[in-house]
Amino acid sequence: MRKKNKRARQIRLFLFFGLLLTLFIIMLVSMVSRQEFNAPQKLALEVIGTAQYGMTVATGSLNNVWRNYTALINVREENARLREELRKNKAVNNEYREAVATNVRLAKLLEMKETLPPPTLTAEIIGVDPSQWFKTIIINRGSSDGVQTGMPVVTVEGVVGQVTNTSPHFAKILLAIDPNSALDGLVQKTRVQGIIKGGGAGFHMEYVLKNNEVEKGDLIVTSGIGGIFPKGVPIGTVSKVEKAGRGMFQVIEIEPAVDFSQLEHLIIVMKKDPLVK
Amino acid sequence: MVLSFLVLAGAILLILQTTLLHFLPEWFGRPNLLFLFIVFLGTSLDIYKGAVLALLFGLIMDIFSGVFLGLHPVIFLVLFFVLQILSRRLAINESIHQIPLVALSYLFTASSIFIFTSVLTPENRLYWAWGNEILQGLILSVICIPFFNFFHWLTTVFDSNSKKANNHCRRQKTGNRYRMQ
Numbered sequence: 151m152r153k154k155n156k157r158a159r160q161i162r163l164f165l166f167f168g169l170l171l172t173l174f175i176i177m178l179v180s181m182v183s184r185q186e187f188n189a190p191q192k193l194a195l196e197v198i199g200t201a202q203y204g205m206t207v208a209t210g211s212l213n214n215v216w217r218n219y220t221a222l223i224n225v226r227e228e229n230a231r232l233r234e235e236l237r238k239n240k241a242v243n244n245e246y247r248e249a250v251a252t253n254v255r256l257a258k259l260l261e262m263k264e265t266l267p268p269p270t271l272t273a274e275i276i277g278v279d280p281s282q283w284f285k286t287i288i289i290n291r292g293s294s295d296g297v298q299t300g301m302p303v304v305t306v307e308g309v310v311g312q313v314t315n316t317s318p319h320f321a322k323i324l325l326a327i328d329p330n331s332a333l334d335g336l337v338q339k340t341r342v343q344g345i346i347k348g349g350g351a352g353f354h355m356e357y358v359l360k361n362n363e364v365e366k367g368d369l370i371v372t373s374g375i376g377g378i379f380p381k382g383v384p385i386g387t388v389s390k391v392e393k394a395g396r397g398m399f400q401v402i403e404i405e406p407a408v409d410f411s412q413l414e415h416l417i418i419v420m421k422k423d424p425l426v427k
Numbered sequence: 428m429v430l431s432f433l434v435l436a437g438a439i440l441l442i443l444q445t446t447l448l449h450f451l452p453e454w455f456g457r458p459n460l461l462f463l464f465i466v467f468l469g470t471s472l473d474i475y476k477g478a479v480l481a482l483l484f485g486l487i488m489d490i491f492s493g494v495f496l497g498l499h500p501v502i503f504l505v506l507f508f509v510l511q512i513l514s515r516r517l518a519i520n521e522s523i524h525q526i527p528l529v530a531l532s533y534l535f536t537a538s539s540i541f542i543f544t545s546v547l548t549p550e551n552r553l554y555w556a557w558g559n560e561i562l563q564g565l566i567l568s569v570i571c572i573p574f575f576n577f578f579h580w581l582t583t584v585f586d587s588n589s590k591k592a593n594n595h596c597r598r599q600k601t602g603n604r605y606r607m608q
């Protein structure tokens with residue numbers, strides 16, 4: 151009897167460690183290989199995403215009722231209208247600044263071809279990453295709407311992130327402030343290039359040499375390199391520059407142009423065959 | 428019946444966490460309800476059913492959190508088995524003992540995620556903030572007792588036969604006085 155119990159215990163221990171080892175290997179393999187959702191994962195995203203969407207709509211409605219009850223309607227409407235107008239004007243102003251800078255620099259050197267901008271699609275956020283380590287969101291647009299992995303996501307204020315996974319009606323976006331996010335950017339004024347990496351709450355600009363001029367308050371925009379993000383989309387503003395004693399590069403911190411805590415609606419740039427999948 | 432209920436309960440907790448709790452202010456901490464649920468499974472359910480549920484919720488968590496597929500199933504399963512071993516050897520089923528258990532479990536989970544991602548992708552470093560971790564641990568410690576009591580009550584309600592359920596879904600009772608009644 152004792153021998154049987156001991157044997158059973160050994161088998162359980164063996165199974166337990168074997169299962170853990172197998173899962174660890176699966177995790178390692180999945181981490182170094184493609185990170186796309188398989189069919190069961192897409193199905194789970196569809197099911198739970200639908201419930202998330204319902205919950206978001208319900209809470210949004212209750213939120214609106216509460217807001218209308220507690221605020222003066224006229225003042226609120228005017229405020230919303232003026233904010234929208236200001237946002238549009240900021241975006242237009244930034245486009246003009248970028249266009250002037252590009253035009254002056256390239257007009258006599260390059261042949262510029264006119265290209266039509268890619269179509270866009272609006273989306274609503276229905277779910278947020280439950281973990282505090284990662285910054286991802288779920289939106290109510292999917293592959294049936296033409297959304298593909300790798301498509302950039304922006305708002306009128308600036309860069310938001312990139313589509314990482316899709317299901318027929320929902321998609322997962324990796325926010326640009328996630329530590330696993332990296333995009334190519336440049337200083338609008340001096341055209342100094344660097345890699346913008348997410349830092350949880352803001353960005354860091356890396357690989358900028360110490361002899362490059364970067365000042366606090368400089369606007370950082372996308373460079374367009376890689377063909378993922380359109381050129382000139384605001385990323386943020388330099389908030390801190392440190393030229394530490396050792397090393398070749400400066401330490402630059404960037405305040406995001408987009409308020410990630412207030413995100414509700416997004417714009418997906420429907421680029422054909424996005425490079426990053 | 429109990430398994431179906433637990434799967435549904437876990438899904439509801441995940442939906443609440445990704446939608447409603449997001450409206451809470453950031454300084455409040457936004458408690459990780461699914462993590463508490465895994466701790467509940469680890470201390471209350473038998474090993475086979477609990478392991479399946481922990482693995483399932485780990486896989487679901489991968490869909491809605493992070494970019495590494497496989498991270499959460501492994502961490503949830505390891506946590507589940509550690510809790511199972513602890514609950515067999517220590518008197519952690521008393522309410523007062525569950526507070527430090529939850530806090531330490533959360534620290535273990537957070538450390539595991541941090542270590543795994545730092546080792547596997549060192550170029551994409553996560554930022555460890557002691558303030559946030561301690562706040563989250565404290566919030567989870569405070570809400571763990573009513574949370575566990577609520578789910579104990581719910582599982583008892585959904586058990587078709589409470590005597591059978593005590594033997595079937597929960598661990599086999601022994602003469603040990605520290606076993607949960």
